[in-house]
Amino acid sequence: MRRGKLARALLILTFVALLVSPLFIKRLSTGGHGATASMDPTASLARFGFHLKEVAQTSGIKFMHQAPTLDRRLNHIMPQVASMGAAVSIADFDRDGWADIYVTNSGEGSKNALFRNMTDGSFKDVAAEMGVADLNELGTGVSMGAAWGDFDNDGYEDLFVYKWGRPELFHSDSGKRFTRVTDKAGLPSWMNANTAIWFDYDRDGLLDLFVGGYYAEDVDLWHLKTTKMMPESFEYAKNGGRKYLFRNLGRGAFEEIGERVGIDTRRWALAAVAADLRGSGNSDLFIANDYGVSELYINDSKRFREMGKQTGVGFSPKSGMNAAVGDILNNGKYSIYVSNISEDGVLIQGNNLWVPKEGTTGESLKFDNMAREMGVEMGGWSWGAQFGDLNNDGTLDLYLVNGYISADRNRSYWYDFSKIAGGNSTIISDAAHWPAMEGRSLSGFQQKRVWLNDGAGRFVDVAQAVGATDTYDGRSVAMADLWNRGVLDIVVANQKGPLLIYQNTAAPENSWVAFELEGRTSNRSAIGAEVRVHWNGKQQVQQVSGGSGFCAQNQRRVHFGLGKNPRIERVEIRWPSGKIQKLETPGVGQVHRIKEEE
Amino acid sequence: MSRTGQSAVVGSPLELSGRRKIRFDNRYVAPLFITCILLVGHISYGILESWERTAIAIVFAIIAELILGRIFFGKWLNLASAYISGISVGILIRSPALWPYALCSVISMMSKYVLRVKGRHLWNPSNFGICALLLLAPDTVTALSVQWGNFIWPLLVIWVLGSIIIWRAKRFHISATYVISFFAFAFLRSWITGDPWRAEVAPITGPMYQLFVFFMVTDPKTTVRSKTGQCVVAFLVAFAEMLLRLNDVVYAPLYALFIVGPTAMLIDIWWESRARRPDASEAVQPI
Numbered sequence: 033m034r035r036g037k038l039a040r041a042l043l044i045l046t047f048v049a050l051l052v053s054p055l056f057i058k059r060l061s062t063g064g065h066g067a068t069a070s071m072d073p074t075a076s077l078a079r080f081g082f083h084l085k086e087v088a089q090t091s092g093i094k095f096m097h098q099a100p101t102l103d104r105r106l107n108h109i110m111p112q113v114a115s116m117g118a119a120v121s122i123a124d125f126d127r128d129g130w131a132d133i134y135v136t137n138s139g140e141g142s143k144n145a146l147f148r149n150m151t152d153g154s155f156k157d158v159a160a161e162m163g164v165a166d167l168n169e170l171g172t173g174v175s176m177g178a179a180w181g182d183f184d185n186d187g188y189e190d191l192f193v194y195k196w197g198r199p200e201l202f203h204s205d206s207g208k209r210f211t212r213v214t215d216k217a218g219l220p221s222w223m224n225a226n227t228a229i230w231f232d233y234d235r236d237g238l239l240d241l242f243v244g245g246y247y248a249e250d251v252d253l254w255h256l257k258t259t260k261m262m263p264e265s266f267e268y269a270k271n272g273g274r275k276y277l278f279r280n281l282g283r284g285a286f287e288e289i290g291e292r293v294g295i296d297t298r299r300w301a302l303a304a305v306a307a308d309l310r311g312s313g314n315s316d317l318f319i320a321n322d323y324g325v326s327e328l329y330i331n332d333s334k335r336f337r338e339m340g341k342q343t344g345v346g347f348s349p350k351s352g353m354n355a356a357v358g359d360i361l362n363n364g365k366y367s368i369y370v371s372n373i374s375e376d377g378v379l380i381q382g383n384n385l386w387v388p389k390e391g392t393t394g395e396s397l398k399f400d401n402m403a404r405e406m407g408v409e410m411g412g413w414s415w416g417a418q419f420g421d422l423n424n425d426g427t428l429d430l431y432l433v434n435g436y437i438s439a440d441r442n443r444s445y446w447y448d449f450s451k452i453a454g455g456n457s458t459i460i461s462d463a464a465h466w467p468a469m470e471g472r473s474l475s476g477f478q479q480k481r482v483w484l485n486d487g488a489g490r491f492v493d494v495a496q497a498v499g500a501t502d503t504y505d506g507r508s509v510a511m512a513d514l515w516n517r518g519v520l521d522i523v524v525a526n527q528k529g530p531l532l533i534y535q536n537t538a539a540p541e542n543s544w545v546a547f548e549l550e551g552r553t554s555n556r557s558a559i560g561a562e563v564r565v566h567w568n569g570k571q572q573v574q575q576v577s578g579g580s581g582f583c584a585q586n587q588r589r590v591h592f593g594l595g596k597n598p599r600i601e602r603v604e605i606r607w608p609s610g611k612i613q614k615l616e617t618p619g620v621g622q623v624h625r626i627k628e629e630e
Numbered sequence: 631m632s633r634t635g636q637s638a639v640v641g642s643p644l645e646l647s648g649r650r651k652i653r654f655d656n657r658y659v660a661p662l663f664i665t666c667i668l669l670v671g672h673i674s675y676g677i678l679e680s681w682e683r684t685a686i687a688i689v690f691a692i693i694a695e696l697i698l699g700r701i702f703f704g705k706w707l708n709l710a711s712a713y714i715s716g717i718s719v720g721i722l723i724r725s726p727a728l729w730p731y732a733l734c735s736v737i738s739m740m741s742k743y744v745l746r747v748k749g750r751h752l753w754n755p756s757n758f759g760i761c762a763l764l765l766l767a768p769d770t771v772t773a774l775s776v777q778w779g780n781f782i783w784p785l786l787v788i789w790v791l792g793s794i795i796i797w798r799a800k801r802f803h804i805s806a807t808y809v810i811s812f813f814a815f816a817f818l819r820s821w822i823t824g825d826p827w828r829a830e831v832a833p834i835t836g837p838m839y840q841l842f843v844f845f846m847v848t849d850p851k852t853t854v855r856s857k858t859g860q861c862v863v864a865f866l867v868a869f870a871e872m873l874l875r876l877n878d879v880v881y882a883p884l885y886a887l888f889i890v891g892p893t894a895m896l897i898d899i900w901w902e903s904r905a906r907r908p909d910a911s912e913a914v915q916p917i
Binding site: 036039040043044046047050051052053054055057058348376377378379380381382403404409410444446447448450451452454455456457458459460462464465466467468 | 680698701702724725726727729730733736737740741743744762763764766767768769770771772782785823824825826828829830831832833835836838875878879880
């Protein structure tokens, strides 16, 4: 009898202990979340090796993004339908050696901006005089993003602007003006695209263009034939936009071959990145899809095979909004970062960090989601993210923006959102069935994440401490050394918010090296080229990217932090043509301009 | 969720080897059904966070039941109830972490042994475990709130099969009362809030409700004894859910059952003990 009572008492005690255990687990897990309080620049520089200062206005940049006003039948949910379009892409369009910034706007009649780097610390909007400002005229749709790439190998970066509407391709006339060549290129008259990247999929030395549709291309969001244009499912939707692969035929002509070469998905693409994930020499294509699984298209330079499930990245459906690659473990392999949605108490998808599984490569390549273990899982309603070594310590860090709709701080739309998200396709796919938002917020006013890589497999959020303190609805992030100081600055495009420039100050004791590549046999932008730096017994690989993140493009220059007292042993460049070029002990603290050997 | 049809209803005998008959125990119908839902759902749509998570939930529920049953009842219990609880946790809990699956299963099973009055446990085990985790770990745990796939037919198949199974277990009236009440209150909510009625109806077309309607509100161990009482409780769960929904509570059905279920059980237990009292008083009546 006494034994029974004792057992029961123990049972009750254990039960209570288990009930309160989540509170202790939370306390333990937040213990390692880094610095949540703000710090003065000197302190953050000393502790984390860098500090960020927002300098857009003082640099002459006053850009405010405007959202479109779509068909009035979407009025009740307008903030969430018209929730994209703030985008930033970096290029040195005039080849003066200084990074310039292109920013899209999305209000009808609003202007895109091309901020020329004046080399004195300031920027000047030259979009109108260069002919790339007025792209949001009523009836032509509105801009969603842009991607730079020298499609005719004349040495100057050309510009593709993707839209919910008529896409536009501009040829750079020696960096002095842009000429519209959309019709000659043979691009479609209408698409609803939210991602585009340049890459030379067939390695013929000409850049090809991938464009990912979001809404179906027969939807004119200003003149809806039907309100049944929403995703048919929150996690399994396949009624999105077409995917295009425009093969560059030379002389400014393109041929759409997406379906023919195996890219025939109708998922809701929001981000794409191309990288040689298998070491095959070909750029594989990763697509992060909203309302569904991610897709990984393996490229054999002629055809693509979708291998998302086989590689592990395409099984659990989430809300993919970002695709960025980085060698985060300094082992010469790319991991892929995909952003998703997390909202306490409602929806915890968690972001994905797909790390190549040890011992797998080539055809057997597999990925593990290590976001939780490495500390980069929870980012709120996450959007754009980019890898870059922010403190030049020799490991890649991660900058993430977030926040969906910041409206009324005290009223949330989450309950109604979750209600409709659980509905059958006949309900969720019709905008008319969605409850009105009525000025409510949906994961708004969120704090950004700046995850510092400790080099031992963990990232620590230091955003507040290092000065990334804004709470705008962030969309697109790009990194570039804007003032040629040997550090990566950060440009953030916010939906219905200002363009932000975070000027980075890194600890001077950490060294760096950068490479600007120019292809000869390969495409002249050198997009797809890989630079592998070996130093102090370590290695890191980076690639020249034709677009990554969410509606973003980093500078083409690849920047390596090297830490203290580095000794570079060697640098290998693998060009898209397949050629390997080696550099012996290049100097640190400088930008090396390398041309592909003939 | 504990097992449905647990009251040892014996199913149709299957003729085997001419003379030998094997009886299919109705206790295994519900586990079989929920396993089918799980397998079909995951193979076709990938509904689970991962196999590992669901396996963890099931294994921990079974281990907890084995240990607790041995300690407190002195025997190895039938594991159908633990299996259903574990699989329900594995489907209904959504978390990128592994520990909530184990913890939720263990808390669910323990609640049967701790939260008892006069030999009856008050909460449906997985309802208790899931609500506890939703309240105590909202930054890590959510519940399934999206539909599986886009097609109407899997949903219809689940509803039809579920209805047949519940009918056989003599608990169809509970599910039917709840569903009818839900629709009535959905239209009422639509009228009150001005939201489209389809938006109010939308949740019941999702899988969380399929599990809720067939496995949770019908749990024989945590429902009142009289048939009328069961219908009244199902109606009250739907009513409480409406009130919670009007206050923007995302997991309204789970919380409604969490509140109404044990309250009804306590009243039922009190009513039962009160009904027994006259017999006792008769026994000591003075001459």
